[in-house]
Amino acid sequence: MPKSKTKQHKHKGNHGHKYLHKQKLRATFLSTHVDVLYDEYHEPEKPGTVNRTELNEDVPGMGKFYCKVTGRHFESALALKNHTKTKRFKKLKKQIANGPKPHNQRDAEAAAGMAPPTNS
Structure with missing residues (x-):
């Protein structure tokens, strides 16, 4: 069997992973933080509060399809x-x-000794 005239170049490893760290960082800073999601998830529905079903042109799907767990809006019910x-x-x-309540800024200030005075 004759050898081919063109030389095959073999790559070692997967070179498609170059920019994954940038995507992860971007997702971290653009997403809603866990402490905010925790409060929203565990907050009981109060009568007279703003309902998420109101149409909003600035978010995908006009704000109809919202995930309370991740804090994201989706284009359609199928995507959700x-x-x-x-x-x-x-x-x-x-x-x-199921997890414990995540720390927030108030907890951090209390741990640093900057908590507001208790008047009890």
Whole structure:
């Protein structure tokens, strides 16, 4: 069998992973923080509060399809349904539903000795 005239170049490893760290950082800073999601998830529905079903042109799907666990808006009910099957959604839901309350700025200030005085 004769050798081919063109030389095959073999790559070692996967070169498609170059910019994954940038995507993860971007997702971290653009997403809603866990302490805010925790409060929103555990907050009981109060009568007379703002309802998420109001139309909003600035968010995808006019604000109709909102995930309370991840704090994201979706274009359609199908996209929201597919989102609820993802590993990220399930992991965050388990963390928010069963886990301890995440720390917030008030907790950090109290730990540093900058808590407001208690008048009791």
